[in-house]
Amino acid sequence: MGSFVISKRKNGDFQFVLKAGNGQVILGSEGYTTKAACLNGVESVRKNSQVDARFDRLESKNGKPYFNLKATNGQIIGNSEMYESVAARENGIASVAKNAPDAKVKEELD
Numbered sequence: 001m002g003s004f005v006i007s008k009r010k011n012g013d014f015q016f017v018l019k020a021g022n023g024q025v026i027l028g029s030e031g032y033t034t035k036a037a038c039l040n041g042v043e044s045v046r047k048n049s050q051v052d053a054r055f056d057r058l059e060s061k062n063g064k065p066y067f068n069l070k071a072t073n074g075q076i077i078g079n080s081e082m083y084e085s086v087a088a089r090e091n092g093i094a095s096v097a098k099n100a101p102d103a104k105v106k107e108e109l110d
Contacts, residue, residue: 002026002099004042006035007108014038018045018078018100026095027069027078042105044077045069049100055093057086065089069096 006016013031016038020026027045032038048054048071056068064082067089071077078096083089 002095002103004045004103004105005108006038006042006105016042018096018103020095020099025081026092026099027080029078030076039105041077044071045096046100046103048072048077049097052093052097055096057089057093067093 001021003019004016005019006014009015009031011031013033014035014037015031016029017025018027029038029041029045032041048069054070054072056070057065058067059065060082064084065086065088066082067080068076069078080089080092080096083092
């Protein structure tokens with residue numbers, strides 16, 4: 001089972017990552033000024049990850065596939081790592097869709 005891990009950045013902002021059951025990070029968030037806003041981001045990922053059209057399938061300047069997950073308002077709520085192939089990116093999207101709805105929230109705020 002996957003998990004959302006909330007942590008604090010050096011600048012004091014909160015962020016989350018979604019990890020697959022094997023511990024691999026499959027989605028990372030932007031920075032949030034409050035923990036409550038960060039938790040809202042987690043809930044947005046839970047909801048929006050179930051709509052395939054919310055995943056923007058993109059390619060970096062060096063040709064590596066990646067994706068962004070967007071909310072209904074078009075705001076990016078999470079982004080992926082760079083993948084070696086389109087197939088690997090699709091596996092990443094499928095993993096987010098599978099893991100996000102039931103993922104437990106863990107805090108690493110120390």
